[in-house]
Amino acid sequence: xxxxxxxxxxxxxNITVEVEPGTSILNxxxxxxxxxxxxxxxxxxxxxxxxGKCRTCLVEVAAGSTADPRPMPKLVASCRTNVMDGMIVKNxxxxxxxxxxxxxxxxxxxxxxxxxxxxxxxxxxHLQDLSYEHGKEGTRFEFAKRTFxxxxxxxxxxxxxxxxxxxxRCVFVAEQLTNKRVHGVLDRGDHAEIATYIEKALDNDFIGxxxxxxxxxALTDKTFRFKNRVWFTKxxxxxxxxxxxxxxxxxxxxxxxxxxxxxxxDQWGEVEEWICNTCRFERKDIKDWTIEGPxxxxxxxxxxxxxxxxxxxxxxxxxxxxxxxxPKLLMDIxxxxxxxxxxxxxxxxxxxxxxxxxxxxxxx
Amino acid sequence: MATGSQAGYQIARTTKIKLxxxxxxxxxxxxxxxxxxxxxxxxIRYYDTYRKQGGYAAVEKALKxxxxxxxxxxxxxxxRGRGGAGFPAGMKWSFIAKPEGIPRHLVCNADESEPGTFxxxxxxxxxxxxLIEGLIVSSFALGSNATYIYIRGEYAWIPDILxxxxxxxxxxxxxxKNILGSGFDCEIYVQxxxxxxxxxxxxxxIESLEGKRGNPRIKPPFPAVKGVWDRPxxxxxxxxxxAVVPIINLGGEEYAKIGVGRSTGxxxxxxxxxxxxxxxxxxxxxISVEEFIYSDEYCGGIxxxxxxxxxxxxxxxxxxxxxxxxxxxxxxxxRYMNYESLSDGxxxxxxxxxxxxxxxxxxxxxxxxxxxxxxxxxxxxxxxxCSPCREGTGWMEKILKNIDTGKGKMxxxxxxxxxxRKIEGNTICPxxxxxxxxxxxxxxxxxxxxxxxxxNPEECQRRNYGLAHYADAxxxxx
Ligand SMILES: Cc1cc2nc3c(=O)[nH]c(=O)nc-3n(C[C@H](O)[C@H](O)[C@H](O)COP(=O)(O)O)c2cc1C
Ligand code: SF4
Ligand code: SF4
Ligand code: FES
Numbered sequence: 001x002x003x004x005x006x007x008x009x010x011x012x013x014n015i016t017v018e019v020e021p022g023t024s025i026l027n028x029x030x031x032x033x034x035x036x037x038x039x040x041x042x043x044x045x046x047x048x049x050x051x052g053k054c055r056t057c058l059v060e061v062a063a064g065s066t067a068d069p070r071p072m073p074k075l076v077a078s079c080r081t082n083v084m085d086g087m088i089v090k091n092x093x094x095x096x097x098x099x100x101x102x103x104x105x106x107x108x109x110x111x112x113x114x115x116x117x118x119x120x121x122x123x124x125x126h127l128q129d130l131s132y133e134h135g136k137e138g139t140r141f142e143f144a145k146r147t148f149x150x151x152x153x154x155x156x157x158x159x160x161x162x163x164x165x166x167x168x169r170c171v172f173v174a175e176q177l178t179n180k181r182v183h184g185v186l187d188r189g190d191h192a193e194i195a196t197y198i199e200k201a202l203d204n205d206f207i208g209x210x211x212x213x214x215x216x217x218a219l220t221d222k223t224f225r226f227k228n229r230v231w232f233t234k235x236x237x238x239x240x241x242x243x244x245x246x247x248x249x250x251x252x253x254x255x256x257x258x259x260x261x262x263x264x265x266d267q268w269g270e271v272e273e274w275i276c277n278t279c280r281f282e283r284k285d286i287k288d289w290t291i292e293g294p295x296x297x298x299x300x301x302x303x304x305x306x307x308x309x310x311x312x313x314x315x316x317x318x319x320x321x322x323x324x325x326x327p328k329l330l331m332d333i334x335x336x337x338x339x340x341x342x343x344x345x346x347x348x349x350x351x352x353x354x355x356x357x358x359x360x361x362x363x364x
Numbered sequence: 365m366a367t368g369s370q371a372g373y374q375i376a377r378t379t380k381i382k383l384x385x386x387x388x389x390x391x392x393x394x395x396x397x398x399x400x401x402x403x404x405x406x407x408i409r410y411y412d413t414y415r416k417q418g419g420y421a422a423v424e425k426a427l428k429x430x431x432x433x434x435x436x437x438x439x440x441x442x443x444r445g446r447g448g449a450g451f452p453a454g455m456k457w458s459f460i461a462k463p464e465g466i467p468r469h470l471v472c473n474a475d476e477s478e479p480g481t482f483x484x485x486x487x488x489x490x491x492x493x494x495l496i497e498g499l500i501v502s503s504f505a506l507g508s509n510a511t512y513i514y515i516r517g518e519y520a521w522i523p524d525i526l527x528x529x530x531x532x533x534x535x536x537x538x539x540x541k542n543i544l545g546s547g548f549d550c551e552i553y554v555q556x557x558x559x560x561x562x563x564x565x566x567x568x569x570i571e572s573l574e575g576k577r578g579n580p581r582i583k584p585p586f587p588a589v590k591g592v593w594d595r596p597x598x599x600x601x602x603x604x605x606x607a608v609v610p611i612i613n614l615g616g617e618e619y620a621k622i623g624v625g626r627s628t629g630x631x632x633x634x635x636x637x638x639x640x641x642x643x644x645x646x647x648x649x650x651i652s653v654e655e656f657i658y659s660d661e662y663c664g665g666i667x668x669x670x671x672x673x674x675x676x677x678x679x680x681x682x683x684x685x686x687x688x689x690x691x692x693x694x695x696x697x698x699r700y701m702n703y704e705s706l707s708d709g710x711x712x713x714x715x716x717x718x719x720x721x722x723x724x725x726x727x728x729x730x731x732x733x734x735x736x737x738x739x740x741x742x743x744x745x746x747x748x749x750c751s752p753c754r755e756g757t758g759w760m761e762k763i764l765k766n767i768d769t770g771k772g773k774m775x776x777x778x779x780x781x782x783x784x785r786k787i788e789g790n791t792i793c794p795x796x797x798x799x800x801x802x803x804x805x806x807x808x809x810x811x812x813x814x815x816x817x818x819x820n821p822e823e824c825q826r827r828n829y830g831l832a833h834y835a836d837a838x839x840x841x842x
Contacts, residue, residue, distance in 0.1 A: 052582035053749045055790055074789045080582050103786030107755035140779055143762045166748060185577065185748075188560070190758035192748035 008085040012036050012059075013093045025078035025089055026057055030268065038091050039101075039130050041108070041215050042167035043079035044270055050172050051079035054165065055104045056130060060097050063088040075100055098134075105135035111146040111190065112216075113162050121217030123230040123302045126269060127165065146190060153183070153196055154203060156222050156281045157211060161193050164218035170194060170210035177274060178204040194218070205244055208280040212263050212271050223281050224252075224260040231302040233259055235295040240288055244276035250295055251286075258284045267298070396622055398610040398630045399603070400646045403490055409525065411532035414493040422612040423538055426501040427546040434505035438608060440616030442628035446483075447473055447564075447601030448679065448719045449794075450703055453608075459588040460506055461596040468596045470508035471573065472499060472605055474515040474522075475557055475564035479680035479741060480721030483632035484602035486644040488515075488522050491606075492529035496552065498605040500538060501612055503550045506598055511552045514569050517559040526554050561745035565793050566599040568747065579747050580793035601719075603632055623649040627702035631717070637675075637724035640664035649702035653677070654691045656701050657724065670726035674810075677706050678718025680738055681798030683805030684731065685715050711805070731813050732824075735806040736764035742799035753796035756787040760803055767814060770821030777814050781807055 007018040010028050013036045019028045027045070029037045038059055043051030051057075057079045061072040066086025075097060078089070091097055109131060116122040148161035166185070171194070174183035186195045211219045233252040240247040252260040261280045263271040283289065297304040319325065407413035414420075426434055439454030460468060472495070476484040488495055495513075503511045515523055530552050533539045541549045555573055557563045563572045567581035570592050591597020607629055611619045620628045627649040636642045639657065641664040647656065656662045657672065666672050672687045692699055694713035699705050703717045725734070743757040760783055766772045784800035791797070807814060817824045 052792060053751070055750050055752055058790060077582070077792075100786060100790050103790070104751055107751045107759075107786070110755050110759055141759060143759075146758075165751070166754065168749070187748075188562070189743055189746035189748045190754050192754070 006085075008083050008087070010083040010085075010087045010089065012089040013091050019083055021082075021085075023083050025059060025061075025076070025081050025083055025087075026051075028083050029078065029089075029091065035092055038078050039126075039134060040079055040268070041126055041130060041165060042169060044169050044172070044213055045268075046270060046274075047169060047172040047176060047213070050167075050169055052077045054108070054167055056101060056108075056134070058097060058100050058104070060090040060094040061087060062090050062094075101134050102136055105131055106140070108165050109135065109139065110141040112165070113145060113147070115163070119163065119217040120220045120225055120230075121163075121214075125217060126215035148193055151195065152222070153210075153219075154207070156208060156277065158220050158222050158225065159194060160218050160220065161195075162218075163216050164194055165216055166192060166194070167215055169213040169215070170219055173210045173213055174207065177206040177209060180204060183207075183210070205276045205278075206274055208277045209263065209271065209274050211280075212265070215269075221260060221262075221280070223284070227259050228254055233303075235297065235303065237264065237292040237295055238289040239292060240279065240283060240290065242276060242279055245279060246273045246275070247279060248273055249275055249279055249289075251289060251291070253286075256286055258286055258289070264295075396630060396648045397646050398619075398622075399487065399494065399606055399632060400491070400644075408491055409489075409493075409529075411493060411529070411536060414491070415536075418613075419493055420497055420533075420536075420538055422497055422609045423500050424544065426504055426612050427544050427548060431505045431507060434501065434612065437616035438505070438611055441611040441619040442616075442623075442626060443604065443607055443611060443619070444626070444628075444703065445601055446603035446607070446631065446720065448478070448681070450717060453600060453604050456588070456600070457502075457506060457598060459586075460598055461589045462507070463596070466595055467509060468507050469592050469598075470499065470503050470506050470511045471566075471569065471592065471597055471599045472511070472513040472602055473564060473566065473569060473599050474513050474519070474602045475561075475569060476519075476602070476719075477516055477561040477564050477745075478719050478721055479738070480636055480676060480723040481634055481679045481719045482636075483634045483644050483720055485519060485522065486634070487602055487606055487632070488519075489525060492525050493533070494606045494609055495526070495602055496529050496533050497538075498608040499552055500533070500543070500550060501608050502598075502600070502605050503552075504543075504546075504548050505608075508598075509549050509551065511550060512573060512592075513552065513554045514563070514573055515554060515556055516564075517557040523554045523556055530554070560747075561741075562747045562793075562795060565795060568793070569599060570597065579749050580795075582792055603720075624700070624702055625704050627704060627717075631701070631720055633701065633720045633722050635663050635722040635724070637722075638667045638670060638726035638729065639724045640667050647701055649700070651701050652691075653699045653701055653706075656722070663722075663724065666724065666726050668726070670728060672724065673727045673729060674725045674731060676715070676721070676723040676802075677701075678716045679721035680723070680741065681794075681801060682716040682718040683711055683714075683801050684734075684809065685805070686809045689713050689809070690715075711801070712808070715805070730768075730827075731806050731810040732764070732768050732817050735803055736761070736768045738802045739764045739799070742795065746795060746799070747793075750790075750792045750796070752787045753791045753799065756783050756796070757799045759783055760799070764803075767817050768824070770817065770825050772814075772818045772821075774815065774818050776818070777807060777811065 008021055009016055009018055012029050012032060015032050015036060017028055017031050019031060026038055026040060026043060038057040041054035041056045043057065055077060057077055058075040059078045060075055063069040064072060064087060065084030108127065116128060122128065151159040153159050171184055174181050182196050185192055187193060211221050233254050235250045235252050238249055238251045248264055250262050250264050251258050261283060263273060263275045266272055402408050402417045405413060405417060435454060435457045438457060443453045444450040445453055474484055474488060499511055513526060530539060537544060539550055539552060543550060557572060560578050562568045563578040565580045566587055567583065568578040570587060571581065572578035573592055587597040587599055589596060622629050630646050630648050633645050633647055635645060645662050658665045674684050674686050675690045676682060676684045690699065693708045706715055706717045708714045739761040743761040746753045746757045748754040760780060763776050763780055767776055780803055784803045787796045788800040
């Protein structure tokens with residue numbers, strides 16, 4: 001006779017699910033899916049000990065359990081709090097949570113460079129998604145942002161610490177996947193930084209996975225840097241026979257060219273199976289791979305811009321739309337921006353930049 | 365300058381009080397000393413003198429009791445943790461898990477780094493054997509055969525003192541194998557920190573003790589279940605563990621008779637700031653705050669004939685109170701130096717006992733500058749794990765620096781309030797709260813001083829003090 005397992009009933013934003021004891025609130029919410037799932041910037045189900053740090057997944061526990069229905073006094077990190085039978089959780093139905101989360105997003109952004117236009121992660125950045133969904137427009141931070149120098153971590157990986165949100169995921173990867181740990185956190189507080197001890201190169205077969213776990217553009221693939229924007233590339237499932245890893249990857253293609261290789265990711269943006277450095281950095285020829293088919297991309301993502309079907313041209317022409325007028329110019333595009341004066345250090349301006357800061361007449 | 369004469373804020377000193385008029389309920393118990401009773405005895409740092417004064421009697425008594433009976437005595441004594449949170453020590457001890465075959469540990473938290481707190485240093489430096497004695501008794505009660513003292517790195521000269529005391533205790537059979545023939549083995553090891561305030565937080569301390577980066581752990585699991593090397597662990601403050609000695613000697617019930625309500629026993633207070641007699645005092649928690657500040661037995665009044673403006677009664681992390689709310693509660697009752705009375709009124713009009721770091725400000729001190737100094741401390745000491753504390757502490761520091769240097773805006777004050785509100789309660793460890801509370805309390809009680817800084821950007825640069833109209837209008841004549 002199969003042993004009967006007692007499941008815990010938990011209600012999140014008025015939706016009830018039954019989950020196994022030992023499930024975290026976040027994972028219970030993932031079983032429901034949709035808006036009910038709190039955003040997670042540091043938790044990574046495949047990395048033991050991760051989570052609890054970014055505080056974006058905070059939720060309100062309105063009732064601890066059936067046995068003890070008292071509410072929890074503080075918001076809790078849903079990724080590190082386990083469900084109890086009869087627990088009632090409020091995520092998007094709690095104003096307190098919304099307010100705290102907007103606060104966390106603001107904290108994460110005050111020192112973030114917001115250099116998305118030149119960042120390789122743009123388009124697949126979790127911080128972009130988080131800010132868009134839970135942040136506020138505008139900033140109240142009027143100081144120079146914290147900056148760090150860029151570092152090369154070995155021949156393939158670049159660390160742009162200025163963008164880092166200190167989620168510690170890469171530290172866990174280095175600890176749990178590689179056998180020699182030379183990658184970690186130095187210093188503390190807002191001056192803490194991810195670093196390798198004395199700029200050591202990371203020569204380990206699986207270290208490339210730090211790129212995939214990084215939610216922002218702090219760790220990037222040097223073989224892909226500035227090659228293309230992700231939304232211009234087509235991700236396909238591909239595999240190869242590899243003696244180090246499963247060989248199951250996503251190829252990011254433009255035409256027949258393989259621009260980038262990453263591990264396959266699930267709907268939460270988490271790696272399904274870790275891949276080795278050879279697959280990631282060295283197999284850039286289409287002949288190295290067996291293509292299995294297109295990747296199923298969430299339709300809200302900028303990456304799903306209908307690349308698999310042919311380009312669909314609009315039927316109407318400009319002149320038709322504009323009643324026969326043929327405009328000469330739709331937009332005034334300069335090849336070199338007059339606005340972005342290279343001699344003006346935006347970070348050094350106290351408060352938001354104004355047009356006077358770029359006043360070309362006063363020659364500032 | 366005899367009277368407050370800063371432009372526009374003239375206040376006459378109205379009432380004058382005499383020390384003899386003070387409310388004297390403390391007098392029956394006045395002078396009860398348990399921890400520092402022999403502090404003045406020459407040579408008390410060494411075993412022979414300590415033993416002659418009756419030292420190590422508690423070990424002899426305790427080893428004839430059962431561990432459960434000792435825990436029971438500590439429970440009865442009502443002893444509350446002296447490290448800051450005030451959690452009942454006996455209760456904490458009874459939570460320790462006892463899985464078969466897994467060693468348990470006691471860790472003494474001697475990382476004392478809270479600005480304004482220096483009571484543990486005094487104890488360890490002058491009466492080290494009291495701590496060692498308390499540790500032996502507590503180790504026996506908890507079943508810890510390897511006990512650690514994690515000491516603040518900056519206390520560079522104290523590990524030697526402790527190690528000598530440990531060696532003396534060992535030479536006399538109070539440590540090592542089969543202590544006094546009881547069959548109980550115990551060793552005490554001193555581990556030095558490397559100069560991080562955060563390593564005083566118990567889970568960060570445990571990480572650091574294990575040789576890792578001192579990041580606080582996410583609870584649960586609590587140390588009582590998984591502490592050092594995942595073994596059940598109790599972390600207690602130096603003073604808490606030292607207080608176990610008089611508890612065993614007197615018995616829990618007798619100890620509980622000292623003090624008032626849930627503030628039993630005696631408490632060490634490290635008093636500093638603008639007072640005549642800064643130092644470490646042992647009080648029995650029935651005296652009023654006013655008596656503590658003005659009586660000659662304790663702080664001896666405000667230095668240089670100035671008036672009291674404000675005070676942080678329990679170490680840098682607890683809310684600052686203006687003179688009027690410090691001496692009397694919002695209901696107009698006398699405020700006493702104990703856990704309940706100091707927190708009367710919650711954070712709106714009260715503060716906390718905290719770690720007993722009593723910091724006094726006279727009328728010339730500037731709350732804005734002081735708050736900026738604290739914000740700088742917390743920014744520097746945040747471990748940086750969680751976003752609200754890592755980013756929020758730095759942001760608050762920058763805004764406070766602006767206000768302090770005359771570059772602030774009115775809206776900055778509300779912004780500060782909003783930032784601290786979004787840090788508090790949303791972090792992994794209480795350092796986030798500790799960074800938020802001082803800022804919140806300063807704005808709550810001294811908002812016009814912040815506004816004055818914004819409105820008088822030049823004057824606030826020239827003068828190293830803020831507004832004085834908060835000062836206690838009384839003058840003490842002895
Ligand atoms: C940031 C931070 C720093 C702390 N520093 C100390 C300290 O230096 N000494 C101490 O005894 N407790 C300190 N604590 C409190 C400890 O976490 C813990 O509560 C205490 O050691 C428990 O001992 P007790 O129950 O005897 O008070 C600190 C807590 C925090 C959050
Ligand atoms: S580099 Fe990326 S993965 Fe590593 S801590 Fe920073 S944000 Fe997280
Ligand atoms: S609250 Fe501050 S000190 Fe505590 S864990 Fe978070 S970042 Fe570290
Ligand atoms: S995902 Fe839970 S705290 Fe970061």
